[in-house]
Amino acid sequence: MPAADPALESQDVRKTFGHFTALAGVTLRVARGEFVALFGRNGAGKTTFLKVAATLSRPSSGKIFIEGIDILKDPGQARRRIGFLSHNASVYRDLSPLENLKFFCRLYGVSDAEDRIMALLDRVGLRRRAGDPVRSLSRGLHQRVGIARVFVHNPTLILLDEPYTGLDAQAAVMLNEVLDEAVQNGKTVVLTTHDIEQGLRAATQAAVMDRGTLVFAGAAGDPAVRDAYAHYIRSGTAP
Amino acid sequence: MNKRILATASLALMIAALYFALIYAPTEATMGTIQRIFYFHLPQGIASYVSALLLGFASLMYLIKRDLHWDRFAYCSAELGVMFASTSIVTGMIWARPVWNTWWSGDARLNLQLILALLFVGYLMLRAYLPEREQKARLSTVFGFLAALDVPINYAATRIWTTLHPEPVVGPGGGGLDPQMKTALYVSFLAFGFLYAYLFTQRLEIANMEDEVDHLQHVVEAA
Amino acid sequence: MKPLPAIVFKDVLIELRNKETVSAMLVFGVLVMVIFNFAFATGGAAQTIAPGALWVAFSFAGILGLNRSLSIETDNDCLQGLLLAPLDRGDLYLGKVAGNFVFTVIAEMIILPVFVAFNNLQFDMKIVWTIAVTLLGTLGFVSVGTTLSMISSHTRMKEVMLPILQIPMTMPVVISAVSATGMVLRGETAGISFPLSLLGIFSTVYLTASYFLFEYIVEQ
Numbered sequence: 001m002p003a004a005d006p007a008l009e010s011q012d013v014r015k016t017f018g019h020f021t022a023l024a025g026v027t028l029r030v031a032r033g034e035f036v037a038l039f040g041r042n043g044a045g046k047t048t049f050l051k052v053a054a055t056l057s058r059p060s061s062g063k064i065f066i067e068g069i070d071i072l073k074d075p076g077q078a079r080r081r082i083g084f085l086s087h088n089a090s091v092y093r094d095l096s097p098l099e100n101l102k103f104f105c106r107l108y109g110v111s112d113a114e115d116r117i118m119a120l121l122d123r124v125g126l127r128r129r130a131g132d133p134v135r136s137l138s139r140g141l142h143q144r145v146g147i148a149r150v151f152v153h154n155p156t157l158i159l160l161d162e163p164y165t166g167l168d169a170q171a172a173v174m175l176n177e178v179l180d181e182a183v184q185n186g187k188t189v190v191l192t193t194h195d196i197e198q199g200l201r202a203a204t205q206a207a208v209m210d211r212g213t214l215v216f217a218g219a220a221g222d223p224a225v226r227d228a229y230a231h232y233i234r235s236g237t238a239p
Numbered sequence: 240m241n242k243r244i245l246a247t248a249s250l251a252l253m254i255a256a257l258y259f260a261l262i263y264a265p266t267e268a269t270m271g272t273i274q275r276i277f278y279f280h281l282p283q284g285i286a287s288y289v290s291a292l293l294l295g296f297a298s299l300m301y302l303i304k305r306d307l308h309w310d311r312f313a314y315c316s317a318e319l320g321v322m323f324a325s326t327s328i329v330t331g332m333i334w335a336r337p338v339w340n341t342w343w344s345g346d347a348r349l350n351l352q353l354i355l356a357l358l359f360v361g362y363l364m365l366r367a368y369l370p371e372r373e374q375k376a377r378l379s380t381v382f383g384f385l386a387a388l389d390v391p392i393n394y395a396a397t398r399i400w401t402t403l404h405p406e407p408v409v410g411p412g413g414g415g416l417d418p419q420m421k422t423a424l425y426v427s428f429l430a431f432g433f434l435y436a437y438l439f440t441q442r443l444e445i446a447n448m449e450d451e452v453d454h455l456q457h458v459v460e461a462a
Numbered sequence: 463m464k465p466l467p468a469i470v471f472k473d474v475l476i477e478l479r480n481k482e483t484v485s486a487m488l489v490f491g492v493l494v495m496v497i498f499n500f501a502f503a504t505g506g507a508a509q510t511i512a513p514g515a516l517w518v519a520f521s522f523a524g525i526l527g528l529n530r531s532l533s534i535e536t537d538n539d540c541l542q543g544l545l546l547a548p549l550d551r552g553d554l555y556l557g558k559v560a561g562n563f564v565f566t567v568i569a570e571m572i573i574l575p576v577f578v579a580f581n582n583l584q585f586d587m588k589i590v591w592t593i594a595v596t597l598l599g600t601l602g603f604v605s606v607g608t609t610l611s612m613i614s615s616h617t618r619m620k621e622v623m624l625p626i627l628q629i630p631m632t633m634p635v636v637i638s639a640v641s642a643t644g645m646v647l648r649g650e651t652a653g654i655s656f657p658l659s660l661l662g663i664f665s666t667v668y669l670t671a672s673y674f675l676f677e678y679i680v681e682q
Contacts, residue, residue, distance in 0.1 A: 016373075017371065017372065017373040017374075018372025018373040018375075018376065018453075019450070019453055019454040020372075020373075020457055051682055054546060055545075055546075056542065056545055056546070056681075056682045057681060057682045058681060060305075075548075076548035076549075076550075079546060079547060079548040080548050082546065084542075084546050086539070086542070088538055088539035088542065089538060090539050090541075090542045090543035090546075091538060091540065091543070092472070092476060092534070092538070092540055093537065093538060094476045094479045094480050094534075095472070095475065095476060099475065103468060103471075103472045104543065104547070106463045106464075106465060106468035107465045107468060107469075107544070107547035107549060108547060108548065109465070109548075133479070149543065211461075354630050354633045357629070357630035358630045358631065360626075360630075361626050361627045361630055361631075364623070364626055365613070365617065365623065365626075365627065368617040368618045368619045368623060369616065369617055369618075370618065377678055377679075377681070378613050378616060378617075378679060380678075381609075381613060381675050381679055382610070382613055384671070384675070385606065385609065385610075385631065385668070385671060385672075385675070386630075386631065388667055388668075388671060389630075389631055389633075389634065392634045392663065392664055392667065393633060393634050395634070395660055396633065396637040396638055396657075396660055397637070399637055399638065399656065399657060399660075
């Protein structure tokens with residue numbers, strides 16, 4: 001039986017910004033259902049890699065496949081499968097959570113939106129404030145709308161760029177639960193973080209990036225992960 | 240082409256052009272001596288249009304190839320463009336004052352040169368306020384291409400005003416100008432052509448060096 | 463609802479909620495008309511410069527509107543949300559152009575009666591023709607303005623960069639629209655097809671060029 005396409009596969013992906021090389025050849029294979037924690041110092045290229053994978057940025061060379069779809073040839077199809085979250089929630093302050101999510105459902109062509117949205121808002125703890133403008137919500141609740149936005153179109157690959165930054169403790173717990181449920185439902189998660197404990201909490205695979213390349217990849221439970229983390233991130237030196 | 244050859248040729252031809260324009264060419268019947276500025280004014284105007292064309296072409300090439308070489312090419316075109324558009328405006332004004340007793344004749348060609356100069360200035364300002372190299376190239380080339388598209392449309396738009404500008408005397412058939420005047424004009428065109436090539440080559444070389452220095456700085460900082 | 467109309471609907475909904483864009487545009491536009499009214503008080507001059515004054519008001523109010531419209535997307539990085547969606551960058555561009563067109567026209571339709579009043583004109587067929595010219599000119603204005611506002615938002619100067627780029631670029635629109643409006647108001651519409659076709663050509667060229675170039679601007 002042929003193996004299913006991996007959730008995310010990058011082949012020697014490079015990205016230069018003028019003279020600066022952000023990605024110097026990243027080759028990574030993430031099977032479906034994995035929870036990957038991606039570590040790296042500031043400037044290692046984690047955010048750039050996620051943005052390229054999420055089709056926000058074009059690679060200078062190399063290929064990326066989302067469930068077998070070449071993101072350069074068919075970005076539309078790839079985008080349907082991806083959910084991306086960064087520190088900005090990317091939701092409209094003047095609209096309510098409900099209106100925001102309805103809008104995103106229309107963008108993704110999701111039908112039967114209302115039920116999905118209310119269930120999602122319930123899950124992230126926003127049912128009571130579903131009709132209030134996002135502007136009137138506290139920062140913590142604001143972030144939750146962003147989390148709901150990520151899941152509203154039922155993506156199969158969730159990319160999160162340092163999602164715990166700016167989350168209050170309750171929201172962090174809620175995010176962990178949501179991510180765990182997602183993985184249980186067969187979705188794939190790739191998460192970047194500085195915090196090794198937070199990262200390894202639910203991870204099945206761990207990877208370390210440094211200076212635009214992948215310098216380590218292995219099972220999350222492997223003690224070599226912590227060695228690699230200490231080597232590349234704590235000490236801040238390359239071998 | 241060798242920079243030294245271009246420099247020497249430009250200098251020699253410019254001196255020749257001065258001779259042809261100021262001494263060789265006969266004095267024009269109605270406007271008098273001031274008309275001689277035309278031998279410099281027209282090539283400068285053409286140079287600014289050529290710059291706009293090069294800007295548009297190089298901008299498009301960058302967007303296709305993503306090679307910074309094309310971005311530098313576009314940038315040099317814009318710098319020469321703003322320079323020649325400005326000198327064209329100034330020589331136009333100097334010409335207009337004694338002939339029509341007004342500094343700003345408000346005619347089609349002058350207005351077009353003004354808009355062109357403003358477009359080049361806009362392009363250069365845009366670059367100045369985009370610090371990151373790749374973004375600078377990407378966004379300014381989009382603007383550069385759109386600005387180049389604007390030139391023919393502006394050409395038609397400025398025609399909407401009644402033109403005070405003398406009708407083109409050097410048409411496709413080459414008729415209308417005294418043969419000695421034509422010679423002076425051709426010499427002037429040749430001189431400005433070489434001057435343009437020389438300035439462009441020099442400026443491009445400096446732009447290459449600027450990027451090289453920038454690159455080395457990055458390498459040093461990363462280490 | 464398809465994605466493109468969804469974007470326009472979202473922009474309209476936000477505008478109905480905060481009412482900031484249209485109100486800022488029309489207040490600014492009316493103020494410009496007021497300045498012209500006082501600055502050029504002599505009757506004869508007022509008549510000739512009237513179309514010019516109108517389009518100065520439209521241009522500056524239009525720039526205000528374009529900046530506001532874009533700031534809705536740059537706030538909270540909502541643009542990223544739009545870029546993640548399975549939406550062609552060109553369609554995203556058209557969605558924003560449609561929204562900008564609607565808001566600018568609404569403001570212009572309120573500035574126009576002020577224009578009529580200050581210049582002692584009649585509400586007759588001439589005004590209908592003036593509206594037609596305004597619509598055509600506005601289309602050209604926002605088609606290139608949407609592109610340029612997106613470019614400007616990335617610069618250190620942010621919104622202040624927009625007029626520097628927009629004003630020279632939209633000169634053909636202003637020249638043609640002022641010329642056509644003047645012809646309409648004087649009743650001498652003999653050569654009006656030229657400026658009108660120029661407005662049409664401008665809109666076509668820039669809508670098409672921007673549709674394809676927009677992805678290069680929003681790329682991260």
